[in-house]
Amino acid sequence: MLEIKDISKTYDNGHKAIKNISFSIADGEFLSIIGPSGAGKSTVLRSINQLITDDSGQILFNDQDIRQANKQQLRKIRAQIGMVFQNYNLVGRLSAIENVLHGALGRKSTISGALGWYTLSEKQSAAALLDLVGLGDFIYTRANELSGGQMQRVGIARALMQEPKIILTDEPIASLDPQSTTVVMDYLKKIAVEMNITVIANLHQVEIAKKYSDHIVGINNGQVVFNGQPNELTPAQIVNVYGNDVGAIE
Numbered sequence: 001m002l003e004i005k006d007i008s009k010t011y012d013n014g015h016k017a018i019k020n021i022s023f024s025i026a027d028g029e030f031l032s033i034i035g036p037s038g039a040g041k042s043t044v045l046r047s048i049n050q051l052i053t054d055d056s057g058q059i060l061f062n063d064q065d066i067r068q069a070n071k072q073q074l075r076k077i078r079a080q081i082g083m084v085f086q087n088y089n090l091v092g093r094l095s096a097i098e099n100v101l102h103g104a105l106g107r108k109s110t111i112s113g114a115l116g117w118y119t120l121s122e123k124q125s126a127a128a129l130l131d132l133v134g135l136g137d138f139i140y141t142r143a144n145e146l147s148g149g150q151m152q153r154v155g156i157a158r159a160l161m162q163e164p165k166i167i168l169t170d171e172p173i174a175s176l177d178p179q180s181t182t183v184v185m186d187y188l189k190k191i192a193v194e195m196n197i198t199v200i201a202n203l204h205q206v207e208i209a210k211k212y213s214d215h216i217v218g219i220n221n222g223q224v225v226f227n228g229q230p231n232e233l234t235p236a237q238i239v240n241v242y243g244n245d246v247g248a249i250e
């Protein structure tokens, strides 16, 4: 269970990016954050694993306030939060399985991680995760020889290698064609449903958010203007979230 309580963030240039944001997320829930460009979606996501520090509020992860965690506690919390990136963040010259194994680094000693020493069981897990995302035939393919959709599935397998409780993903499908979008979203959904991993995704396309989410939070100008189930997101609510940024709605 993750509870975001009243978080606000003003960047160093004085811009108030988010204001008193609150919402909560149940375990295994697929939550989408929607809103126009610049609304504050990435700021919220970055707050959750404290890539930026908020000015005020609480972020409770299983009742522990992430904002109050010391370095060691934060490392433990971050180990439970996997990230899936818009631009995949893979090492192109390394194979799919080597990229997935990088997901285990947080649990290894610095030396064995730096030397790329992985146990047989870690290698077996990485191969099984690639199989899970439909890439069993591409284990030894170099990442830069994969399609965008396949690279994103490697990114998902790498996040899973971390054995996370939560996956955070900022625009995971922004660089993908419609067919790859469906495949990647289907796998993210499967992870939430079958592995009970909470998925929090910033999404630009409302229809995709409605199709895949259990719960949607709409942000406009740094504030929550919608917090509910997809079927509660009526056309009027969508206008409320996007204002005049109609292009984003389609």
Ligand SMILES: Nc1ncnc2c1ncn2[C@@H]1O[C@H](COP(=O)(O)OP(=O)(O)OP(=O)(O)O)[C@@H](O)[C@H]1O
Binding pocket: 011, 012, 013, 015, 016, 017, 035, 036, 037, 038, 039, 040, 041, 042, 043, 044
């Ligand atoms: N490091 C920063 N310093 C100053 N202002 C920032 C910084 N990062 C973001 N902002 C500003 O804060 C606001 C919210 O940004 P954020 O990236 O969270 O929005 P977003 O909803 O994710 O937008 P997009 O959909 O375009 O990615 C924007 O006005 C942005 O310009």
